[in-house]
Amino acid sequence: MNIISVGVNHKTAPIEIRERISLSEVQNKEFVTDLVSSGLASEAMVVSTCNRTELYVVPAMTEVNCDYLKEYLIAYKDARKDVRPEHFFNRFYCGTARHLFEVSSAIDSLILGEGQILGQVKDAYRIAAEMGTAGILLTRLCHTAFSVAKKVKTKTKLMEGAVSVSYAAVELAQKIFSNLSMKKVLLVGAGETGELAAKHIYAKNARNIVITNRTLSKAEALAEELGTNRVLPYESYKEHLHEFDIIITAVSTKEYILSEAEMQQSMQRRRLKPVIMLDLGLPRNIDPEVGKLQNMFLKDIDALKHIIDKNLERRRAELPKVKAIIDEELVGFAQWINTLKVRPTIVDLQSKFIEIKEKELERYRYKVSEEELRRMEHLTDRILKKILHHPIKMLKAPIDTADTVPSKVNLVRNIFDLEEPNQSLQ
Amino acid sequence: MANIFIDNSIVFLLTQIVPLLYIFTATLYGLHFFRELPQAGKYKQTALIVTVVTHVADLGILTTMEGYRLSYSAYNLMSMVALTLTITYMFIELTTKSDKTGFFVITFAAVSEIFTSFLAAQTTGNGPAFSGIGIGVHLIAAIFGFSSIAIAGLYSGLYLVLFRQIRLNRFGLLFQRLPNLEALELLIMHAVGFGFFFLSITLVAGVIEQRASAESINLLDPKLVTLIVIWLLYGISLFIRPLFGWDVKHMAVLLIALFVLITLLLFLMSLITPTFHSTSMIHVLTNHHLKI
Secondary structure, eight states: OOOEEEEEEESOOOOHHHHOOOHHHHHEEEEHHHHHTTSSEEEEEEEEEEEEEEEEEEEESTTOHHHHHHHHHHHHOEEEEHHTGGHHHHHHHHHHHHHHHHHTTTTSSSSTTHHHHHHHHHHHHHHHHHHHHHOOHHHHHHHHHHHHHHHHHHSSOOSSSSHHHHHHHHHHHHHOOOOOSSSEEEEOOOOOOOOOOHHHHHHOOOOOOOOOOSSSSHHHHHHHTTTOEEEEEEEEEEEGGGOSSSSOOOOOOOSOOOHHHHHHHHHHTTTTTTEEEEEEOSSSSOGGGGGGSTTTEEEHHHHHHHHHHHHHHHHHHHHHHHHHHHHHHHHHHHHHHHHHHHHHHHHHHHHHHHHHHHHHHHHHHSOOHHHHHHHHHHHHHHHHHHHHHHHHHHHHHHOSSSTTTHHHHHHHHHTTTTOOOOGOOO | OOOHHOOOOHHHHHHHHHHHHHHHHHHHIIIIIIIIHHHHHHHHHHHHHHHHHHHHHHHIIIISSSSSOTTTHHHHHHHHHHHHHHHHHHHHHHHHHHOOOOOHHHHHHHHHHHHHHHHTTTOOOSOOOOOOOHHHHHHHHHHHHHHHHHHHHHHHHHHHHHHHHHHTOHHHHHHHHHHOHHHHHHHHHHHHHHHHHHHHHHHHHHHHHHHSSSSSSOTTOHHHHHOOOOOOOHHHHHHHHHHHHOOOHHHHHHHHHHHHHHHHHHHHHHHHHHSSSSSHHHHHHEEEEEHH
C-alpha cells in the first residue's frame, strides 16, 4: 500500500508551465474519476491552484508509478510540447504525507503562511469525496493535514502580520489609531489598489470611508460595493482634507497630487491631530516633504514593504515550531498506516480462533444442557480473548520502521497457520 | 535604638522577599514581552498577584503588629509608590486584558522597591507618630499622585519610542508589541487627570493640616516647590490639550521630564534626610500629634 504524489509547483516550474498543467474544477473531477474508474488507482485527488497542480494517488497496479502519473497528466492536458517530466516533483509514502502537511500549513506556499491554501486543499478533498475517489487512505491523510493546519494556525504565529502592501497599510493604521470605526478615511483613487486597501480597512470596521476619483462613477460604484455610499468630487476633495484621519492615495499620476503646503494647512485646521497618509501610488502621489510635518505619518510602498519584510522574518522564525507539529502528526499517520497493514492478519487470527471455538463447542452441543453450553461458550470466549490479547497487542505496537511490519505479520501467520492474506487489503 | 526590620524575623524575611518578587515578576514580563516565552506568559500574572499580596502582607505586619509608621520617610513612600503602581497596573491588565506595558511599569516598581529595601535596614524605631484624617489623606493622595506621575512618565516614554519607530520605519519588536499610539495617549491623559486630582488633594490636605498647627511650613522645601510646579503643569496640560490641541509628543516630553525630576528629588532627599519634609514640617506634624 503506497501513496504517491507528483506535481508541478512554484518551486519546480515557471508560471507558464504551471498555467499549462493546471486543472479547472470540471477537469479535476473528470481526471480523478478517469484515474479510478480505469482501475489505475484505488484513490485519487488533485490539488490545483495558481501555484501548484499536484496529484495524490493510491495506485491500484504496480505499473502506476510516478513516471506513469506524470505522463498521464501531461497527456490529459495535451501538453507534451511544453511540459516535461523534469518539471515535476515526486513523493512517496510518508514523503507524500509530509508534503501535503507542508502545503496545508502554508509553509510550502509562495508567500510563507498565506491563508488561502488550506481552503484550496479542502476544495480538492471535497471534489475527490464527491467523485468517490477519496478512500480510507486519502480521507485520513487529508483530515490529518487539516488538523496540522489548524494546530499551526493556533499554536504558531505563521499566519500573523500583513504580507501584502494594502494589508500592511491597514496594520500600520491600527498601530496609530485604536478604533478604526471612529476614524474618517479618505480614499483618493478607485482603481484596483485603492479598492483592495478600502476593502481591507473596511474589514477592520472602518465604516466612515469617503471615496474620490477623477471618474466619479467609479468612486460611486466602489462606495456602493462597500456600502458606504459616500463620495466627494475630485475637484473639491482638497477642501475637506482636514476632516480625515486616514488618507489613502492610489492614483496613476506623474505629479504629486498633494503638496506640503496643502497638508500643512490641513494640519493646522485639524489642530495637529495625527494623520496617517498611505501613498500606494507608483509613481508616488504625495510630496515626500509632507512626511516631515508634525504628527503626520506618511508612508509609501517602500515603507510598507518594511512591515512586510519584518512580518515575513517573523513568520520564518516560526518554521521550526511548524516542522515540529508536522513531525508529530507524521509519526501518528505512519503508525496508523502500519495498523492498516496488520489489520487483515488480526481479522484472520480472530476468525481462526473463533472457528476453532465454534467447532469444539459444536461437539458438545447435544451432550450438555443449554445453560452449560452457554457457560462453556462464555468461558472459551474469555480464554480466547486472553490468548489473543498479546499477539494482537504485539501486531499493533508502534514500530521503528515500516520494514518490521511484514516480518511481524509473517511470524504471526506462520505460528498460527493462517492462510495467505487477501492482496487487495494489503 | 532597636531596628524593627532586623529584630523581627518575619518582617526581615518579607522585606527581603518583596524586592525579589518584584525582580522575578519584572523578569517574567520581560521574557514574555521580548522573547515571547510561553512559560513566562503563563505564570507572569500569578507572579504579579503573589507580589502584590506579599507586599501588602509585609506592610500589614509592619503597621499592625509592629506599630511602624508608613510614609515617615521618602524611601518608605517609594515602597508605597511601587505597590500602588503595581496595583494600578494589575487593575489595567485585568480589566483591559492588555499586558504589553507590564514590563516597563513593574521594572520601575522593582527598582523603587530595591531602593526602599536597601535603605530600610537603616531605619530604627517607629518614627514620629502621624495621625488624624488630614495627614492620612495628605499621605495617601501624595502616594497616588506620585504613582500617576510615574505612570504618565512611563507611558509618555513608550509613546515617544513608538512614535519614533513609526516615523523612522522601524517596524521591529516594539512596533509589534506595544499598544497603539492612541491607546497610549489615552492612558497618559487619564494618568494626568488622576495625577492632577490627587496632587490637588495632597496640597489642600497639607494646607489644612498646616493651618491647624501652630508652626509654619518651609515654603522653600524643594519637594513642595516641585509638587506645586507639577500640579500647575498637569492642570494646564489638562485644559490646553482639548482647548488648543497641544501636541501629545511635546506633552510627553514634559511629562517624562517632570517624572524624572520628582523621582530624582525623592531619591536624593531619601539619601540626605530620613524625613520626607524639611525639619520644620516634621515639628509641625509631631506637635500636632502631641496636641491630639
